[in-house]
Amino acid sequence: MPERRPFVRLPTDVYPVNYGLCLKPDLIDFTFEGKLEAVVEVTQATTQIVMNCADIDIITASFAPEGGEEINATGFNYQNEDEKVTLSFPSALQKGSGTLKIDFVGELNDKMKGFYRSKYTTAAGDIRYAAVTQFEATDARRAFPCWDEPAIKATFDIALIVPKDRVALSNMNVIDRKPYPEDENLVEVKFATTPIMSTYLVAFVIGEYDYVESQSSDGVTVRVYTPVGKAEQGKFALEVATKTLPFYKDYFSVPYPLPKIDLIAIADFAAGAMENWGLVTYRETALLIDPKNSCSSSRQWVALVVGHELAHQWFGNLVTMEWWTHLWLNEGFASWIEYLCVDHCFPEYDIWTQFVSADYTRALDLDALEINLPIEVNVGHPSEVDEIFDAISYSKGASVIRMLHNYIGDEDFRKGMNAYLLKFQHKNASTEDLWDCLEQASGKPIAAVMGSWTKQMGFPIIVVDQEQQGDDRILKLSQKKFCASGPHNGEDCPSWMVPISVCTSEDPKCTKLNVLLDRPETTITLSGVASDQWIKINPGTVGFYRIQYSSSMLESLLPGVRDLSLQPVDRLGLQNDLFSLSRAGMISTVEVLKLMEAFVNEPNYTVWSDLSCNLGVLSSLLSHTDFHEEIQEFIRDLFTPIGLELGWDSKPGEGHLDALLRGLVLGKLGKAGHKPTLEEARRRFKEHVEGKQVLPADLRSPVYLTVLKHGDSATLDTMLKLHKQADMQEEKNRIERVLGAISAPDLIQKVLNFALSEEVRPQDTVSVIGGVAGSSKQGRKAAWKFVKDNWEELYNRYQGGFLISRLIKLTVDGFAIDKMAAEVKSFFESHPAPAAERTVQQCCENILLNAAWLKRDADDIHQYLLQRKAPPV
Numbered sequence: 001m002p003e004r005r006p007f008v009r010l011p012t013d014v015y016p017v018n019y020g021l022c023l024k025p026d027l028i029d030f031t032f033e034g035k036l037e038a039v040v041e042v043t044q045a046t047t048q049i050v051m052n053c054a055d056i057d058i059i060t061a062s063f064a065p066e067g068g069e070e071i072n073a074t075g076f077n078y079q080n081e082d083e084k085v086t087l088s089f090p091s092a093l094q095k096g097s098g099t100l101k102i103d104f105v106g107e108l109n110d111k112m113k114g115f116y117r118s119k120y121t122t123a124a125g126d127i128r129y130a131a132v133t134q135f136e137a138t139d140a141r142r143a144f145p146c147w148d149e150p151a152i153k154a155t156f157d158i159a160l161i162v163p164k165d166r167v168a169l170s171n172m173n174v175i176d177r178k179p180y181p182e183d184e185n186l187v188e189v190k191f192a193t194t195p196i197m198s199t200y201l202v203a204f205v206i207g208e209y210d211y212v213e214s215q216s217s218d219g220v221t222v223r224v225y226t227p228v229g230k231a232e233q234g235k236f237a238l239e240v241a242t243k244t245l246p247f248y249k250d251y252f253s254v255p256y257p258l259p260k261i262d263l264i265a266i267a268d269f270a271a272g273a274m275e276n277w278g279l280v281t282y283r284e285t286a287l288l289i290d291p292k293n294s295c296s297s298s299r300q301w302v303a304l305v306v307g308h309e310l311a312h313q314w315f316g317n318l319v320t321m322e323w324w325t326h327l328w329l330n331e332g333f334a335s336w337i338e339y340l341c342v343d344h345c346f347p348e349y350d351i352w353t354q355f356v357s358a359d360y361t362r363a364l365d366l367d368a369l370e371i372n373l374p375i376e377v378n379v380g381h382p383s384e385v386d387e388i389f390d391a392i393s394y395s396k397g398a399s400v401i402r403m404l405h406n407y408i409g410d411e412d413f414r415k416g417m418n419a420y421l422l423k424f425q426h427k428n429a430s431t432e433d434l435w436d437c438l439e440q441a442s443g444k445p446i447a448a449v450m451g452s453w454t455k456q457m458g459f460p461i462i463v464v465d466q467e468q469q470g471d472d473r474i475l476k477l478s479q480k481k482f483c484a485s486g487p488h489n490g491e492d493c494p495s496w497m498v499p500i501s502v503c504t505s506e507d508p509k510c511t512k513l514n515v516l517l518d519r520p521e522t523t524i525t526l527s528g529v530a531s532d533q534w535i536k537i538n539p540g541t542v543g544f545y546r547i548q549y550s551s552s553m554l555e556s557l558l559p560g561v562r563d564l565s566l567q568p569v570d571r572l573g574l575q576n577d578l579f580s581l582s583r584a585g586m587i588s589t590v591e592v593l594k595l596m597e598a599f600v601n602e603p604n605y606t607v608w609s610d611l612s613c614n615l616g617v618l619s620s621l622l623s624h625t626d627f628h629e630e631i632q633e634f635i636r637d638l639f640t641p642i643g644l645e646l647g648w649d650s651k652p653g654e655g656h657l658d659a660l661l662r663g664l665v666l667g668k669l670g671k672a673g674h675k676p677t678l679e680e681a682r683r684r685f686k687e688h689v690e691g692k693q694v695l696p697a698d699l700r701s702p703v704y705l706t707v708l709k710h711g712d713s714a715t716l717d718t719m720l721k722l723h724k725q726a727d728m729q730e731e732k733n734r735i736e737r738v739l740g741a742i743s744a745p746d747l748i749q750k751v752l753n754f755a756l757s758e759e760v761r762p763q764d765t766v767s768v769i770g771g772v773a774g775s776s777k778q779g780r781k782a783a784w785k786f787v788k789d790n791w792e793e794l795y796n797r798y799q800g801g802f803l804i805s806r807l808i809k810l811t812v813d814g815f816a817i818d819k820m821a822a823e824v825k826s827f828f829e830s831h832p833a834p835a836a837e838r839t840v841q842q843c844c845e846n847i848l849l850n851a852a853w854l855k856r857d858a859d860d861i862h863q864y865l866l867q868r869k870a871p872p873v
Contacts, residue, residue, distance in 0.1 A: 007380035009149060010084075013046045014093070016147055016154040018193075023115075023143070024161035024186075025131040025206055030108040030117055032131070034144050038100045038154075045092045049100065052141035052148035053078065053085035055114070056106045061087050065098040082381075083141055083148075102145055111799075112270040112763065114142025115204075120267040122208070123229055130207025132266050132281065134274055137324060137385040140199040148199045150320050151428045156194040161186055162206045167225070170204045171197075171278040173260050194277070195257060196426045198320050203276035205264055212238050216245040220256050225264035226288060233728075236289035236299060237263055240306045243345050251340075252314050253418045254425070261313070263287060263306065267729075270763050270803055273305050275312035275334075282309075283763070284729040293728050295697040296659040300342070300349060307341035308334045319424040324379040328454070329431050332375065332397015335359065336405070339398075348655050350606065353569045355402070356541050357610040361576045363395035364546065367458055368484040368580070371841040375400065376431060376454040383834055399544050400453045406542045407449070407499045408442045416441030449497040449516070453544065460496050461487055462517070464537055465550045473529040475502070477537075478521035482546050484849055486584045495520055496545075503539040504529055505560065508567055511539055534560055541573035546580060561598045568604040575599070575607075579614045582857070583849065589618070589857040590864045593634070600641060605661040608642070612668055621850055623777040624816045625858055630865040635672040643669050648680060648699070659698045666699070670706025671741070681706040689718055701734055709741040709775075716747050724759065736764055740771030740779055748772055748779055752786040756793065765794075766803055770810030780814050787811050791831050805839040812843045816850035 020037035034056075040049075042065075049063070061073040075088040087102075108117040108131055117129040133143060141148040160168045161180050164187045168174075172192040180186035194202075210231040213223045222241050224234030241263060249255050258278045265284040273282040286305040289298060311334040321330050342351045366372070375397055379385055405413050416438035424433060431454065435447040453459075461482035467474050479495055481488035488494075498517040503510060504526070515524055529535070534556040537547050549557070557574060560566035566574070575595055582589040596615070602608060615635055622631045643665045650659060669677040681703045687693040688703070695703055707715055716739070723735045739751045754760065755768035773783035787794060787807065798804040812824050821844040828840045 007082075010052070010147055010152070011050050013044045014040050014042050014049050015152060016040050017097075018155045018157065019144075019146065020157045021144055022159040022161065022188075023204070025108055025115070027108075027117070027129050027131060027163070027166075027206070030110075030129070032106050032108060032115060032143075034102075034104045034106065036100070036102040036104070036144055038102075039097065040100050041097055042093050042095050045094050047089050047092050049087045049089075049093075051085055051087070051145045052083055052138070053145040054080075054083040054139070054141045055109070056104050056142065056145060058085065058087075058145065059103045059105065061100070061102045063089060063093055063098055063100050065094060065096060068098075083138070085145060104145060106143065109142070110762075111797075112268055114139040116268075118207070118266055118268040120207070120227065128208070130205065130267070132205045132207070132269075133203045133276075134270065134281070135202060135276075136200040136274060137327075138200070140202055146199050150198045150200060150324070151322050153196045153198055153320070153426070153428070155196050156202055157191070158194075158202075158204065159188055159190045160204055160206060161188050163187075165208075166206050167209045168204070168206050169225070169262055169264065169279055171202060171276060172258065173221075192259075197277055197317065201275070201277045201317055201320075203274075203279045203281065205266070205279065205281070209264065210234075211262075214238050214242050216242045216256075218246050218249055218255060220245055220258075221260040223260070223262045224287065225262060227265065227267075227284070230288065230290075233288040233290050234263075234265075236294075237287050237302055237306055240303050240345060241310060244307055244310045244341050247341055247344050248311060248314060248337075251337075251414060251417075252421055253414075254314060254318070254421050256313060257318055257425075258313075261310075263309075268761055268763065270798075273309050275309040275316060277313065277317045280309045285733055288729070290728055290730070293697050294730055295663070295700065295734075296656050297663075298697075298730055300346075300351075300354075300656070300660075303342045303346060303349075304338045304351075307338035307345075311337045311341065314421060318426065319421055320428050322428040322430045324385045325376060326429075326431050327379075327385070328375040328377075328393040328397040329434065331393045332401050335394045335398035336401040346656070348657070350568075350604075350657060353572070353604070353606040354609075355398075356569050356572055357606050357613070359395040360399045360402075360541065360544070361610065363392065363399050364459065364544070364576075365484075365580065366392060366842070367396055368482055368584070369842050369845050370483060370485070371838060371845055372457045373838070374455055374457045396544070400450070403453075403499060403542055403544050404438070404446070404450060406540070408438060408444060408446070412442040413438065445497075449499070452496040456494050456496075458482065458494070459545050460498060461546045461548055462498065462500065462537060463548045464553060466535060466553055468531045471528055471530065473526040473533075473535060475524050475526065475535065476521070477517060477524065479517060479545070480520070482584070484580075484584055484845070485852070486586060493520075498545060499543060500537065501539060501543070502526065503536050505534045505536075505565060508536065508539065508560070508565055508570070536560075536566065536570055538573065539567065539570060541569045546577045548577075548581060548586065558595070558598055561595070562601060564601065564603070568607050571599070571602070571604070572607045572610045576610055576614070579617075583853055585852070585856055588860055589853075590860050593861070593864060596638060599638070602642070605657040605664065608661060609664055611638075612664060615668075620774070620814050621816055621854060622858075622861070624854060625862070627862045627865065630862065632672040633869070634865055635668060636674045639665050639668050639672075640674065643674070643677065648684075650696075650698075663698050663702050667702030667705050670702055671709050673710065678706055678710055689722070700731075701738065704735060705738040705741050708738055709743065711742060712744070713747055716742050716750065720754065720759075729761075732761075733764060733767070736760060736768045737771050739768060740773070740775040740783075743776060743778070745778055745782065748782045749786075752782060755786075756790060762797055763803065765797075766807045766810065769807065773811045773814065780811075783811050784815075788827060795831070795833060799833075799835070802835070804833050805836040808833070808836050808839050809843060813846050814850070815847045816854050818848060818851045821845075821847040821851075 016038050018039040022035045025032040058076045062070050064070040073087040077086040118132050158170045162168045168189040170191040175192045176190040180188050209225040211223045211225045212234045224238045226234040262279045265287045269283040272286045316330045339355045420437040439446040460479035463478045465476045501511045502513045578592045581587045582592045646662045685707045688695040726732045755765045772779040
């Protein structure tokens, strides 16, 4: 690790009370002029004011003490490394209130951070730019000089001077709009004063938009802003938002604190969305839904993201973390409650089962790596903040909060949440403050239990054995740290405070016993459990740990998978645990393949989705062998029965989950080369392209993927034409994600070049390259070479943000040869990417784990795949 730079927070001798800010962006030259008039408080006499400032030129600055003479600053000293500026004054500023005035200019950059430009095309085909903001974590300082730390809260009075034909939005409602005296084509738009808030949540947008509007039942005006002519596509998000605000008001027992909330789709946007108070910004694909062209998974994604960002209006915006160290709490909490909210709005999504596949298992996989961080990370320098926006903060954060909620119970959890929000509203809080409130509400040792999950990396594997004594079942439980390379067998093994629950086959839905495992091992007795009953640890798959059963216990659970008496989420969890034990070398992968074959009657979408993911990992691993075709055959055999049952066309009475399952299964069969699926996909694709019979949105991904995987240059050209014609970003993204499936080397190259072309939005290049790397062995090699060859351009485009980490992970994670780890390591030693440093190390670790797995199990897997096809003797 390179040495961390010493980092000092801003001095506290001067702090802001109110920012009066007027900005005048130039959408042609990509610059802006700004005037700041801040009411500040001087707490001790000083001759200088230190603020954050980046890529801004200060023209003049002065300070006027209340009722006193204005003093002009005599020097501006920029510390660019630290993104600070020091204003020097000829005489000391005395204790008390005063006004700081700064005139400055800045640039509307193209880096998707700070005050930046976002490119869009009008209906007439003209290219134009909107001016938009993204300030989290530390980029408000690119728009105006400020005290850019979450704990330094103030109120904001914002005015924007903009072309009169443009929409101008900010956190608050417009209170005045008048012609600008110096130019008749401009207007000055003034917004109401904000509540006291952090700089990273300030936002403004200037551009061309339509909107749909509604009132929530508690009287908040909700608008969804869409590109011009697409207002219709904002209706779904509007419906979700108007249902969600009252849900949170009720859940937290605290009303939404602003008069309005706007949700707006931004063309060029690095993240999924950003929770700016009262003006939430989104990627188009996280907000817009077209009844005809949007698939079910897009609707679900929009519902989750809207639920996530609106939760932040309370948890994050009203009460804000004291420093970025507590970011995990902000994000983990919102990533948990978004599911609670979607479950409330759309119970038919069975969203909590999907949580386990989407967040919980992902977090376990990442958290098992040696190169890692705890959820709660001490953050210093701004460059370190970008590093912690990862699956540990979001998905592990959400998973331990789900475990905590389950441990406390909903009623006490809500009581504690309400106390927390009331106590700290308009202020800042730390993780410990929340634990205190929850501890008081529940009477349980929350801080002690949670500390073990947030302050140390990793999680335990719980090893279970049992014996029967009469009518009693005696369970022996022990814990040790689980590592991706196998269990931790050192001295100082960390341990956790693990809430453990148990159910039996008598009532798989109902917990028979709860214990808190607060030591390395324990024995518990379940009374009245007959010898023919099975026992399942962690029903609901809520506890954040993996389980290793004794082989007899595992044997007894398999019938529960076949006859579906185990809950779907527990069938999923069992399979996922075994899969990761096989990767860690604790059991043979053949055991997992045998378990997978027990899922032949499985009806549940999410269970199939998780199985499919793991088979994808295995298929990718075995692409390094000469029996890759045998695993394709295994996949075809496993998915054919469910594929036949579902068919191609939706049946009356089917719902959201059936649509998701059909897409998943057909895509899996098509990709694995199932002949009838491939033929049907080609037939339907041809009709779709000729305009005879448009494919339903839910079938597009699987069909596109299938025809490309087994397609030629004509297929690729057709897909690129569909991409160009697509009016909807969702359709463009859908195509971008599957282009990598093409298999001829020259066509793979064509797709990679396309990724960096003008046709693909900058934030989406990553998924095109990732799609190539994830599709085949050739694709992986080509994508890695492409990233190396185009590193300057890619790094320049994404430098600080988390997109660079995602790009690296998608490109190299699938390699399985030791020497590739060395190659990746040495490339990034000579091409450093500080924000992605840990990602690079984790990728190298994954490559070595893959290589070890292959060496260990390849022969056994090959034998098993051959003998399952051999005719019985």
